């Protein structure tokens with residue numbers, strides 16, 4: 436390449452990509468490298484807040500971080516990377532508008548994350564919604580709230596029950612959190628609808644395994660099940676969804692649950708566009724094979740100029756705690772890997788040796804609705820309000836940048852005094868509806884027709900003003 440300043444391309448500005456760029460800005464000297472980050476979205480999403488966004492406890496925009504505001508020395512490109520030809524160090528960039536183009540780089544950092552992993556169950560692709568993006572969290576919030584509005588004007592019966600039934604598929608952390616948060620939201624909403632009662636709302640979580648939340652001990656997970664049951668939410672263990680067609684969720688037990696809201700949280704998979712669209716090595720589970728120093732490759736051999744971190748990568752877990760020997764896909768790893776990746780990349784550019792990634796799991800903390808949470812670190816387990824405070828304390832401070840932390844923390848403070856914000860904004864999906872209804876439109880042009888002269892005795896029409904005018908013209912022409 437002619438340019439002597441190395442070009443670094445970061446694929447994905449989510450948790451790992453944003454932190455990599457942020458830390459590169461800190462570690463790189465002026466003019467030491469050009470950094471470009473490519474993401475179709477202008478923000479990174481703090482995904483651990485999605486369940487609280489869905490529950491109306493966090494304002495949606497507060498749980499994302501604007502890339503351009505915080506990345507001052509990085510070029511931000513609104514596009515997807517749709518191909519990686521690392522043999523030639525060229526990536527295909529498909530902008531959000533315009534034609535795809537080729538981008539030459541010296542170092543590539545792949546941090547394109549994961550997407551919801553589904554199975555070919557009839558109806559799921561068309562009728563369910565995932566929980567990986569802020570758009571999904573907002574849509575879930577608005578759907579539940581607008582269903583309350585609809586149900587409030589219907590008489591008791593099957594249609595009203597369907598609108599007030601929520602089904603969550605997957606009993607991992609994300610599934611249980613959103614399930615419990617929505618239960619909490621529904622209990623709050625009921626107080627504002629005199630037409631509806633708590634017993635009109637129905638919550639079902641479907642889990643294929645015999646337990647929920649594998650990240651916490653069995654005892655703690657059983658406490659969560661008990662807590663959910665006390666709050667009127669049913670968990671179906673050892674059960675699979677077999678269909679989701681025509682507003683009915685069918686279960687392997689033969690049960691059918693009519694519902695208008697199906698949330699799919701049963702697993703994630705490494706971003707297929709980036710993994711399959713490139714020539715970087717991929718392991719059995721579809722993730723980019725990554726070394727402990729975060730370079731792509733195996734421990735024996737690395738791929739020069741290629742790095743990966745976060746959910747898209749399979750990084751060996753040196754602490755021995757990972758699943759199948761690899762780091763589990765979570766934010767704890769994504770942020771720490773990104774920080775080390777930035778340091779290692781700079782070290783390699785300077786001809787120094789990279790360091791190995793080592794992180795021992797800190798434990799898990801989950802919010803289960805206002806005032807309820809669980810925390811587990813080794814044998815230590817906290818449950819109820821203390822764990823909920825730990826959840827808010829940990830995530831409030833883990834949100835990147837003080838600018839964002841303050842928005843979230845002050846939002847919680849406001850909710851403490853003012854109650855959660857129960858506004859449903861589903862109509863933003865059709866923002867022109869009022870304008871359009873009353874907008875003045877030009878009248879359709881009338882075809883210019885000259886009426887034929889009709890003798891008076893042929894009919895009354897001749898007495899109409901237009902006809903009289905026409906008659907006068909005809910008479911004048913005689």
Ligand SMILES: Cc1cc2nc3c(=O)[nH]c(=O)nc-3n(C[C@H](O)[C@H](O)[C@H](O)COP(=O)(O)OP(=O)(O)OC[C@H]3O[C@@H](n4cnc5c(N)ncnc54)[C@H](O)[C@@H]3O)c2cc1C
Pocket residue numbers: 446447448449450451452473474475476478479480481482483484485486514515516517546547548549566567608609706708709744745746747764765766767768769800
């Ligand atoms: C509901 C929920 C709750 C969670 N709770 C916790 C928790 O409590 N604790 C915890 O540790 N972890 C939690 N996680 C997991 C954690 O959020 C993820 O592990 C983390 O976000 C992974 O970071 P990442 O950078 O790898 O991927 P992401 O943050 O998903 O970022 C990927 C980025 O790549 C972009 N992208 C996608 N395709 C392309 C492309 N073709 N080209 C360019 N860019 C692309 C995306 O737009 C996105 O910005 C939770 C996840 C969810 C969904």
